[in-house]
Amino acid sequence: MRTTLTPEQIQSYRENGFIILDGFLTLEELENWRVCTEEAIQLRLSEGTLHNQYRTDDFYAQVFLQALKLADVHPGMRKIMTDPVLGKMIAELAGVDGIRIWHDQALFKPPFGNATGWHLDNPYWSFSSPDSLSIWVALDDATLENGCLYYLPGTHKNPTYVNANIGANQRDLFKAYPEWEKIASVATPCKAGSAVVHNGLVAHGAGANMTNGPRRAMTCAYMPDGATFNGVRNILPEEYFNSLKVGDLLNDDIVNPLIYKS
Numbered sequence: 570m571r572t573t574l575t576p577e578q579i580q581s582y583r584e585n586g587f588i589i590l591d592g593f594l595t596l597e598e599l600e601n602w603r604v605c606t607e608e609a610i611q612l613r614l615s616e617g618t619l620h621n622q623y624r625t626d627d628f629y630a631q632v633f634l635q636a637l638k639l640a641d642v643h644p645g646m647r648k649i650m651t652d653p654v655l656g657k658m659i660a661e662l663a664g665v666d667g668i669r670i671w672h673d674q675a676l677f678k679p680p681f682g683n684a685t686g687w688h689l690d691n692p693y694w695s696f697s698s699p700d701s702l703s704i705w706v707a708l709d710d711a712t713l714e715n716g717c718l719y720y721l722p723g724t725h726k727n728p729t730y731v732n733a734n735i736g737a738n739q740r741d742l743f744k745a746y747p748e749w750e751k752i753a754s755v756a757t758p759c760k761a762g763s764a765v766v767h768n769g770l771v772a773h774g775a776g777a778n779m780t781n782g783p784r785r786a787m788t789c790a791y792m793p794d795g796a797t798f799n800g801v802r803n804i805l806p807e808e809y810f811n812s813l814k815v816g817d818l819l820n821d822d823i824v825n826p827l828i829y830k831s
């Protein structure tokens with residue numbers, strides 16, 4: 570893993586809300602990420618706990634196969650996700666002293682799959698923070714043709730938590746933020762084994778997959794240590810969710826492992 574960041578990269582992340590990390594994984598690591606991701610998805614499938622798969626005809630089901638919290642079911646994936654070296658890089662980008670996993674998630678856009686509508690990430694989650702972020706690791710080359718990510722640079726700068734669903738209407742987010750329609754989008758095609766890290770409040774989406782191959786990605790979302798509950802359930806287990814009051818610290822080390830603290 571190439572986790573050393575230059576001051577220019579950190580500055581660019583803070584300014585734009587995203588950064589491409591070319592050559593993030595070695596070929597050997599990429600193969601391990603692919604194997605662990607595929608095996609863990611099979612475990613989720615056999616348990617019947619896959620979040621979203623492309624079996625139905627509705628629009629969202631054809632955006633991507635979505636497999637959540639693979640580190641909970643696969644030891645190899647747990648090792649990948651809880652690596653403090655990765656945690657340190659994420660904390661450095663976020664500018665925080667401690668980082669917890671919010672959730673990992675595989676996002677496989679199927680051959681000829683739908684576009685991912687413009688959205689923000691953090692409003693889906695159970696805490697609100699200008700420092701939340703995700704890493705998105707390409708398991709296949711992500712190209713303009715197969716649905717690489719696109720960003721609206723700088724849209725994370727005035728933290729706001731109104732969101733749009735990832736639905737059939739790509740433009741829904743602009744109902745809430747009409748001023749963002751003027752911003753030029755930036756595509757982030759990258760090779761398999763490269764990664765993109767983005768702020769949880771930067772507007773982003775992905776193109777349709779116009780090719781006959783899948784566009785596989787393994788991602789992880791992160792919460793700064795010290796973040797508090799905002800009332801949203803998202804991935805919180807029911808019993809834990811019911812025990813929380815708005816404003817409580819989200820510091821359960823099983824649900825949200827602390828992977829780095831300086």
Ligand SMILES: O=C(O)CCC(=O)C(=O)O
Pocket residue numbers: 633676678685690703705716773774775786788
């Ligand atoms: O993979 C995609 O199409 C969308 C990814 C995304 O929205 C995310 O990682 O936050």
Ligand SMILES: [Fe+2]
Pocket residue numbers: 688689690773
């Ligand atoms: Fe997203």
